Amino acid sequence: MKLVALVSGGKDSCFNMMECVKNGHTIDALANLYPPASDADEMDSFMYQTVGHNITELIADAMGIPLYRREITGASLDQNLNYSVTEKDETEDLYLLLQEVMMHRPEIEGVSVGAILSNYQRTRVENVCSRLGLLCYGFLWQRAQNELLKNMIACSLDAILIKVAALGLNERHLGKSLTEMHDYLMELENRYGLNTCGEGGEYETIVLDCPIFKKRIVLDSSETIKHDLGGVYYLKLKAHTEAKGYSPQSAWNAYIQPKHVLDEDMFFHDIYGRAALVKDRNENLEHLNGNSSFSNLSFSYMELNGYVFIANVTSLSPVLEDAMIEIHKQIDEFLNMHGQNFNSILHTTIVLQNMHLFANVNSYYSKWFSEPLPPSRACIATCSLPTQVSVSVITKAKTTAKKCGLHVQSRSYWAPSNIGPYSQLRRTNEIIFIAGQIGLVPSTMDFPEDIRLETVLALRSFHRILEAENVSSRLIEVMICYTTNEAYRDLIRHVWTSYLPSAELIILVVDQLPRNSRVEWVSIVGTEGTKFEVVRDIRSTNPVFLFSTSECLVPDGCCFVPVQKVLDFEDGRVGISVTFREREQDSE
Structure with missing residues (x-):
């Protein structure tokens, strides 16, 4: 099935694209919502990761597929867990964005979304997909976070922390890769109950490379910004894409091999x-x-x-x-x-x-x-x-x-x-x-x-x-x-x-x-x-x-x-x- 992927630039949206490819689907386009000019770097949103949104253009270039973008003009007006269509809600920006994608790419049949635990995010994407007649693919949904993080790292998903907002995380951790941070995140889980995949907003990431990228993203410069909220820091990045050198993908190739549906349970x-x-019984038994x-x-x-x-x-x-x-x-x-x-x-x-x-x-x-x-x-x-x-x-x-x-x-x-x-x-x-x-x-x-x-x-x-x-x-x-x-x-x-x-x-x-x-x-x-x-x-x-x-x-x-x-x-x-x-x- 041909899909459009909702991307923030982070690990979850990118790894879900990888899962979609693993399951035989193709990613034909990307879609991204970005903050208005008044919130150039990021904005507070219940729905969308906006920090590092400029990198999504490079992800599209790295994958060689078109990117459709739209400015977020709405706000979080309907904050109920289960969404009902609400004028000027930020969810309606997603509806208009995907509607535009379908106008340009009528062959698109479904949407890739990287929700792991957020019912709030999932129900809104599903609402929009239902109204547009699209299927929603969320292969990360309800996955065990520790195992999921290990899979991301093992499959050569190269992602760095671009924002931190949790006890135990500070500006020194910005720019570090998931591989570098893995053991420390596990330690913070044991110490403070941190969500190791950042599902509580503890941190955000940007993906620089993964097995489905044709090019890799290279950082040119970064600037650390301290948020108005105490203890919150993020990076402002400049980057470019370049051709990949040799990149061993044995772990990814092993991961995508068919497995028994109960193997991980x-x-x-x-x-x-x-x-x-x-013992098998006669299936031709009559009532x-x-x-x-x-x-x-x-x-x-x-x-x-x-x-x-x-x-x-x-x-x-x-x-x-x-x-x-x-x-x-x-x-x-x-x-x-x-x-x-x-x-x-x-x-x-x-x-x-x-x-x-x-x-x-x-x-x-x-x-x-x-x-x-x-x-x-x-x-x-x-x-x-x-x-x-x-x-x-x-x-x-x-x-x-x-x-x-x-x-x-x-x-x-x-x-x-x-x-x-x-x-x-x-x-x-x-x-x-x-x-x-x-x-x-x-x-x-x-x-x-x-x-x-x-x-x-x-x-x-x-x-x-x-x-x-x-x-x-x-x-x-x-x-x-x-x-x-x-x-x-x-x-x-x-x-x-x-x-x-x-x-x-x-x-x-x-x-x-x-x-x-x-x-x-x-x-x-x-x-x-x-x-x-x-x-x-x-x-x-x-x-x-x-x-x-x-x-x-x-x-x-x-x-x-x-x-x-x-x-x-x-x-x-x-x-x-x-x-x-x-x-x-x-x-x-």
Whole structure:
């Protein structure tokens, strides 16, 4: 894919370009935002590194590709974590810059961005890319900083410190290379908790050479400037490019060689290795009790401890668009009753009659949400559904709390980017909702052929989403695994018990999963005394989720999911209940 790279001149934007090249993409252009004349050297920006911005022209010359630049005229007006289009915000300068790039280079399909941990930066770039129809590639996202810094140095990324702004760093460290600074940065991490890649603004860098440069940048002169803020220093540089001499690239050549997707994650690599011990079962097993036909689904709703469960919303219309309009109307009415709208929904469960409806349902569904952080979502297909689609939602009644969650749209090594209008995670004080995770290779968004690897990758993505939000997996009490084949039961159970044997596992056989995946892990996790439990006898406890192979009495507000088979439960049905602790106030 042909990409434009957002460059500041620093190590992160340059190393992400290297990662893009490693993954088979080409960098066809560079884009840079620079400060206005009144802030000639640098400016305070929540979004952009501007110190040393003049060097970006030399990077373009070193790579032999065009550079598109634009002056920053906006300010950080919308400082919320999740950005909404705001006139005169500095994010709109990025929109106009990339719009200009696309006018001159219509072949560009994506954007390279060097975000490592900054959700603030990532969500803004993703917002702009989404509006322009571009894919976002952020291969540094959520990488371990110490290992990432070592990789940069090992791959001959020649970068020097151009700005320092942290305890332990001063003007004496300006102009030193990452190689020279590595051990000292590790020492500062141990002593003061410094981010070794400078993710807290501790330092900024300028790249003078790297394996994808055709020329190298040579410094002519430097001037140390003391910032108005105490303890902050930066360099004002003059430089030129010149032809490279011999430059050994054995480390870079070794780095770009294909590796196993789990090579750098020993915990899940071990789970994958142990899964090889599971005996293969006959993949042609037929569903023994999966031919049930459900005459109807009972729409119902329930309010429980401030949460509103609107369940099994369907339409009898044979026209899908009309059905989605009717479903939207029904849900909207109940949301309005509780002082809410679609943007307040936390989680949805979508059941389709056939997965070939997925793309069209998605197109209608995406129009329901107008704000950042749409709900998390699980989606399955079962042919026994009596209507084309059923939607169940969970929200909170009359809350004005800020939305919290994780909605990552960038391609990375971390976890799959969103393939629909949903968040990977939404959370309140009491509940964490995690979207269904399927076993895509994050960097390519393709499935591995190996069912073992697909199963482990899906669970690793689930784990990484929790990890990114600092949520312990030990909070999980019940995990659901949808699968399209009963033959995978032993594998799924083995992988799960290797990961978290203390939590209960429900394995459900369905007809289809998104993108023809074979497994999907889903869970809702309780915090602050909220508890989810498996319900084996639905007559004694009202579940909020009920999975069944046959029609049965569905309690009010219970999301009913018809499935082909409920494995390891003799009567073909199982539920999940929730209990809340007493609390003084209701807040999200």
